[in-house]
Amino acid sequence: MQEDAPPSKREMHWPTVLWYIYLHALGLWGLWLLIFEAKWLTVIFAAVITLTATLGITLGAHRLWAHSSYTASWPLRLFLMLAHTLAGVGNIYDWVLAHRIHHKFYKTNIDPYNHDKGFLYSHVFSNVMTSNPEMEKHVRDIDMRDVDLDGFVYLQRRFYWIIMPIFGLLLPINAPVEYWGESVMNSIFILGFLRFALTVNVSWLINSANLIWGLKPGQKYPPDENSIFLVRKSYWPHYHYMLPWDYKSGEFGTYDRGCSTTILVIWETLGIASGLKTATSEDIRNALARAAIGGVKMEDCLRDVLKSAEEEALKKQLAFKH
Numbered sequence: 001m002q003e004d005a006p007p008s009k010r011e012m013h014w015p016t017v018l019w020y021i022y023l024h025a026l027g028l029w030g031l032w033l034l035i036f037e038a039k040w041l042t043v044i045f046a047a048v049i050t051l052t053a054t055l056g057i058t059l060g061a062h063r064l065w066a067h068s069s070y071t072a073s074w075p076l077r078l079f080l081m082l083a084h085t086l087a088g089v090g091n092i093y094d095w096v097l098a099h100r101i102h103h104k105f106y107k108t109n110i111d112p113y114n115h116d117k118g119f120l121y122s123h124v125f126s127n128v129m130t131s132n133p134e135m136e137k138h139v140r141d142i143d144m145r146d147v148d149l150d151g152f153v154y155l156q157r158r159f160y161w162i163i164m165p166i167f168g169l170l171l172p173i174n175a176p177v178e179y180w181g182e183s184v185m186n187s188i189f190i191l192g193f194l195r196f197a198l199t200v201n202v203s204w205l206i207n208s209a210n211l212i213w214g215l216k217p218g219q220k221y222p223p224d225e226n227s228i229f230l231v232r233k234s235y236w237p238h239y240h241y242m243l244p245w246d247y248k249s250g251e252f253g254t255y256d257r258g259c260s261t262t263i264l265v266i267w268e269t270l271g272i273a274s275g276l277k278t279a280t281s282e283d284i285r286n287a288l289a290r291a292a293i294g295g296v297k298m299e300d301c302l303r304d305v306l307k308s309a310e311e312e313a314l315k316k317q318l319a320f321k322h
C-alpha cells in the first residue's frame with residue numbers, strides 16, 4: 001500500500017458505457033434463448049466455453065501471470081492464453097498491469113478499483129471510465145519484466161484483434177450451427193452476447209470480490225444473517241491482499257477449496273504445473289509475532305513468509321523431478 005494521491009479525475013467513457021449496456025441487455029435475451037429455445041448440446045457447449053474462459057482469468061491472468069503463485073509448463077501457458085482469449089476481456093498484459101496497480105496502490109486514488117468507493121464503483125464504473133492521469137504516472141512503478149518475457153502473453157497482445165475475433169468469437173459461434181444444427185440467432189446470442197456478458201463479470205469480480213465475500217474489519221458474521229445462504233463471507237479475501245501469491249486463495253471468497261484451486265492441484269499432480277506457493281499457519285503466526293512483539297515492519301515479515309514459501313515450493317519441485 002502506498003501514500004494517497006490527489007482525487008481522481010476519471011470520466012465516463014460513453015462508448016464503453018453504451019457497449020456494456022447493449023452487451024448485458026442482449027446477453028439477457030441470450031439467457032432467455034438458452035433456457036427456452038436452445039438445444040441441449042448448445043447449453044453444454046456454452047457452459048464448457050464459459051468455464052474454460054473463467055479458468056483463463058482465474059488460474060491464468062490472476063494466479064499465474066499477475067501473482068506468479070505457480071509455474072506452468074509451456075503447453076499449459078498456451079492453453080491458459082487461449083482460454084483467456086475466449087473470455088473477450090482484453091489482453092493478459094493490460095489485465096495484469098491493472099491488477100498489479102490495484103494491489104500496489106490498494107484503496108488509494110491511484111487504485112483503479114478503489115474499494116473505498118463501494119461495490120458499484122469497483123465492479124462497474126471503474127471499468128467504463130477513462131483511466132486516472134495520476135495512475136498513468138505510476139505505471140512505470142509496476143515491475144512487469146516477468147510478464148514481458150512470456151512469449152504467449154506477447155503473442156496474444158500483439159495479435160489480439162486477430163486471435164480474439166476468430167478464435168474467441170467466430171469459432172465458438174460457428175460450432176453449434178455447423179455440428180448440431182443450432183440456429184444462427186441462438187448461437188450468436190448465447191455464445192456471443194450471453195457468454196461475453198458472463199466472462200466480463202467474472203473478470204470484473206476479481207477486482208471487486210472483496211466487497212461481496214469479505215467481512216468488514218471487526219465483523220465476525222455478516223450483519224445480514226440471510227446473506228449466508230447466498231454468500232459465505234470471511235476474511236480470506238483480505239488475506240489475498242496481504243499474501244497475493246498464495247495459490248490457495250480463491251477469487252470468490254474461498255481458501256484451499258473451490259473449483260480453480262482443485263484444478264490447479266490436479267495440474268500439479270499431472271506435472272504440468274509446479275512450484276505452487278503457499279504460506280503455512282506457522283509462518284504466518286511467526287510473522288505476526290515478529291511484527292507485534294519484535295517491532296519488525298509487517299512488509300518485511302511478509303517478505304520472509306514469501307521467501308520460505310518459495311523455498312518450500314522449490315523443494316517440492318525438485319522432489320517431483322527425482
Ligand SMILES: [Zn+2]
Nearest residue numbers: 067099103244
Ligand atoms: Zn489479486
